[in-house]
Amino acid sequence: MKNLKRILLPVLLICLLIFGYLFYNFYPRLELISGFAAKNICSCMFLDGRGQEFTQNHDNNFTPINSARSSIDTTLKTATATVYGLKTRTAVYREGLGCVLIPPHMSIDDFLEVEKPLRTPASKTLTYPYGNAPQKDTVFATVDYQQLNQVVERAFKNNSVQKTRSVLVIYKDQIIAERYSDSLDHNSRLLGWSMTKTVLATLYGILSYERGFDIYQPVKIDTWNKDERAKITYADLLHMGSGLEWDENYEQISDVTKMLFQADDMTKPIIEKQPEYPPNTHFNYSSGTTNLLSGLLLKEVGSYTEYLNFPYQKLIDRIGMESMIIETDASGNFIGSSYGWATTRDWGKFGLLYLHEGNWNGDQLFDKKWVDFVTRPAPGSDSAYGGHLWLNTPTKLPDAPQDTYYADGFQGQRVYIVPSKDLVVVRLGLASTEAFDFNAFLSGITQAIDN
Structure with a gap:
């Protein structure tokens, strides 16, 4: 029994040291991972109309961001992400301003009434690039x-x-x-x-x-x-x-x-x-x-x-x-x-x-x-x-x-x-x-x- 304790104590100490090292070095990064995931999926979905599954399989599908798990509220237009249930972050969409991560000391209510820029639509009659009407087909002899x-x-x-x-x-x-x-x-x-x-x-x-x-x-x-x-x-x-x-x-x-x-x-x-x-x-x-x-x-x-x-x-x-x-x-x-x-x-x-x-x-x-x-x-x-x-x-x-x-x-x-x-x-x-x-x-x- 004493020999077993002599073996287990050093092993336990090593495990604690390893855990402490990993916690110290990686735990703070979880907030960055969940923050990136929440902000990006919010923007992809509510700015561009991409689906949640599409965004997770493409825009957020790279290491370490793909370790985050996200949920969407289409009514509030928010995206929430967490990593292993830790460091939850939420981003909210504002019309005309895009998405923003909600700071810990603020709430979604702080972003419901915000000033937005005035926009002027592009010309529908001028052809691209000076408007958005289709261009006429043009063939250049100088292009292979x-x-x-x-x-x-x-x-x-x-x-x-x-x-x-x-x-x-x-x-x-x-x-x-x-x-x-x-x-x-x-x-x-x-x-x-x-x-x-x-x-x-x-x-x-x-x-x-x-x-x-x-x-x-x-x-x-x-x-x-x-x-x-x-x-x-x-x-x-x-x-x-x-x-x-x-x-x-x-x-x-x-x-x-x-x-x-x-x-x-x-x-x-x-x-x-x-x-x-x-x-x-x-x-x-x-x-x-x-x-x-x-x-x-x-x-x-x-x-x-x-x-x-x-x-x-x-x-x-x-x-x-x-x-x-x-x-x-x-x-x-x-x-x-x-x-x-x-x-x-x-x-x-x-x-x-x-x-x-x-x-x-x-x-x-x-x-x-x-x-x-x-x-x-x-x-x-x-x-x-x-x-x-x-x-x-x-x-x-x-x-x-x-x-x-x-x-x-x-x-x-x-x-x-x-x-x-x-x-x-x-x-x-x-x-x-x-x-x-x-x-x-x-x-x-x-x-x-x-x-």
């Missing part, structure tokens, strides 16, 4: 349609791995290829993730053009006035060059996951960060930076009503992206870092706005100088990043035109702008570069066009 269609078809092969959801190719303002999967179509709203950053940044290009806003002026934050952060400019933020601490790691509890799944006000987390480098010297990709820019936008436009309407009146509805919604946080701020939803065709319109250097069918939204700014390499980025836009480099897309630049989002969301080919290419999906060869995809499309 057989090669183009083969490239698009390959993007959907072995789709359990590649997970492509949609591809749209626009040449000289004409759709020359379009395809969807997973029961989706041209009316399906798809999440752009970090492509939303480019949409948010574009609002500063519009401010600069319409109101003479100086992006090189220091950022106006009271708590930064007495230290070296007072030197940080709006341009530094747009370049991801503030020099501030920030951990953009989605695999564990980090600055970005705590912001997206725990913060009531997502414009504030980076304000409290300390500098690691002088401004404009070091590149550090940061979703907190974009959400700070979202909060600063409120100060520039004035009232909250004007803030809510500004992205839609000045950009989104102005170019007919009527499907787009940028979701807001629990404090009412646009989550410009991550939560912009739109149809594939409307993401294509956004790319065309940049291809046409801010001119939309005669309406100038921003100056060509803005395009020059956002496509100029940011300091410290190895020429891979501009102003909230990614730039082509010899290692990124070596076989695509060098002048390619693009919006880029988690799980392989892309809007490519290729000025030398008069081309915009959209690819949306649920798998990124590990599973999808973007170089072969884009180079194949561009090589099919001879102009």
Whole structure:
């Protein structure tokens, strides 16, 4: 008996240590998992009308999110998720604003009566892209349609791995290829993730053009006035060059996951960060930076009503992206870092706005100088990043035109702008570069066009 105790006690101690380690390291992550699951299923169902089973089998079907279990209340328009019965989170849908995670200290009643933006429908008479009427069939002698269609078809092969959801190719303002999967179509709203950053940044290009806003002026934050952060400019933020601490790691509890799944006000987390480098010297990709820019936008436009309407009146509805919604946080701020939803065709319109250097069918939204700014390499980025836009480099897309630049989002969301080919290419999906060869995809499309 004594010998048995001698054996069992160390085994029990080891088991307790292992359990303690697992509890310490993984229990806090459960809230992030349930938060992601609840928020995503809420948006997929109530923004786009996808079914619960479809969403769980596609949008939420990756590790560790697929360990969450969700329930839906179609009357209240809420989605609730839990992991092994622990860390329950609930998200609620608000018309015009999308879904938001309900903070622990708030209730659904706090979100029943909320102000929403005024929207202007796109033209039903003008043909796409300047309206939503069908385009006339156009055949270009400069396009090798057989090669183009083969490239698009390959993007959907072995789709359990590649997970492509949609591809749209626009040449000289004409759709020359379009395809969807997973029961989706041209009316399906798809999440752009970090492509939303480019949409948010574009609002500063519009401010600069319409109101003479100086992006090189220091950022106006009271708590930064007495230290070296007072030197940080709006341009530094747009370049991801503030020099501030920030951990953009989605695999564990980090600055970005705590912001997206725990913060009531997502414009504030980076304000409290300390500098690691002088401004404009070091590149550090940061979703907190974009959400700070979202909060600063409120100060520039004035009232909250004007803030809510500004992205839609000045950009989104102005170019007919009527499907787009940028979701807001629990404090009412646009989550410009991550939560912009739109149809594939409307993401294509956004790319065309940049291809046409801010001119939309005669309406100038921003100056060509803005395009020059956002496509100029940011300091410290190895020429891979501009102003909230990614730039082509010899290692990124070596076989695509060098002048390619693009919006880029988690799980392989892309809007490519290729000025030398008069081309915009959209690819949306649920798998990124590990599973999808973007170089072969884009180079194949561009090589099919001879102009």
